[in-house]
Amino acid sequence: MQLHTHTWGAGDRVALLIHGMMADHRTWRRVGPALAGRGYRVIAVDLRGHGASGRGEYGPELFADDVVETLPTGADLALGHSLGGLALSLAAARLKPKRAVFSDPAWHLAGPAEDLGAEVFARFKSAPREQIRAMNPRWEEADVDVELETLALWDESTALSLAPLLGTDLLPAAPVVPSLVQLADPSFLISPERAALLEERGFEVRSVAGAGHTIHRDDFDGFMASLEGWVPPL
Template identity: 30%
Template sequence: MRLLQRPIEHGELTLAVAVNGDLADSRTPPVLLVHGMGSDHSTWRPFASALRRAGRAVIAVDLRGHGRSGRPGDYALETFAADLGFVLDGLEVERVDVVGHSLGAHAALRMAMNDPGRIRSLVLEEVPPMPRDQADLDEDIVMSAGFGERVRGIGALMRNPMPVVRFHRAVGTQVGAEFERADPQWWGRLTEVSARTLVISGGSRSFLPPPHLQALAQALPDGRFDVIDAGHSVHRDRRREFTSMAGTFLVQ
C-alpha cells in the first residue's frame, strides 16, 4: 500500500492506495477502483486480478473513513470526489478509467462532473442517485438495505472482517444525511459528464430501484444501462457476470 498525505483543514489526511502495474503505460489508462461504504480496496481483488491479466494497471483506493485511510471526521460527498482527484495527482496520473461501487460510484460520478476530461470510461455499479424531489425522498430508497442484502453480506464479513472493523461509523451518518435532501441541481450536472458510462443495476434484489438507475443512465450524454440480478453487491455476488460486463465495456 502507498500512503499519500493530503493537506486538509486542521492537519493532514492519509489516503491508502494499492497500485499494481505500470501507471506510465501509454497504451491504455490505468483503472481506478473505488469501493462502497463499509468496504475497502480488498473487495476488488478478483476483478483487479482479471484487469491485470488483461494488461491493465490498477489503482485501488481506501476512501476516507475506510480501510487504512484516515478518519478526518468530514465525510461530505464532495470530499470523497476531491480525494480521488488528489490520489491521481499524487500518482501523476492524468487520465483513467474508473469502476466504482455504491458510495464509490457516487464519488466517481462527482469527480466526472467536476473534472470531465480526467475520466475516459466509467462503470457505476449500484450508484445511489441524489433524490430529485419529495417523491424520491418519500420512497426512502437510499441507505436502507433489506434483510436479504444483510444476509448476503454475512459470508463476506466472515471471510474478511477487517473492512468493517476499520470503518468509521460517522461516514454512514453524514452520507445518509446528505441523501435525505433533494438535490435537483445534481441531476442537471449529469450533462457535464463526458465519459462513456455504464450503469449496472443489481435488479429487483437491490434496495436501489432499477428505474432510478436507468433514469440516471439516460440523463448522461453517453450513458448505457444494464442489469445483473444480484442485489446491491454485484461484483461480489455475481463475480463472473460483472467481470465480463464491466471488462468488455472498458475495452470497447
C-alpha cells in the same frame, strides 16, 4: 487528504477503483487481479474513514476531493461502486478518465436507504458473521471475511454524514466522459424510471440479472461480463 492505495499489475493502461460505504480496497480482491490480467495497472483507494486512510470530516464532496488529490488524471478507466460511484461522478470532470463505470451508484438515497436511516447503517459496523452471510448468500466465504475486517476499520460516522442527503436525487445531468451505469437486479438506488432517465441523458445502462447491490461480490462473472466493450477481452 491523500488516501491509502493498493495496486495490482503493471500494464500500460490505468484503471481506478473506488469502493462503497463500509468497504475498502479489499472489496476488489477479484476485480483488481482480473483487470490487471487484461493489461491494466489497477489502483484502488481506501476512502477517508475506511481502511488505512485517515479520518476527519465526511461528505460526498470531500470524498471526491480526496480521490482527485490521490489518483492520477487521464486514466483509461475509472470504476466506482455505490458511494464510490457518487464520489466518482463528483470527481470525473477533474479526474478526466477516458471511460467511467458506475456500479449501482448512490445517486438516489431513497427507498430502503431512506426508510432505514443513516443510524441503522452506522450500527451495521457491529454486524456478526451470521448476519452478513444471511444478507449475502451468494458471496464467497472470503468476501464475508473481508467484510468483517473492513467493518472493524470503518468509521461509521461516514454513514451519518449522508443523513442530510436521504431522499435527495443526485443523478448527474449528463456524463462527463463515456459512461456505463451497471445496476443490480433490482437496484434499490436506481429505479427503472431513473435508469430510463439516465439513458436519456446519455449514459449506457446495463443490469446484472439477479445480482445484489455489491455486484462484483454477488456475481463476479456477471459483473465482468457486463463490462464487455468497456474493458479489453482476455
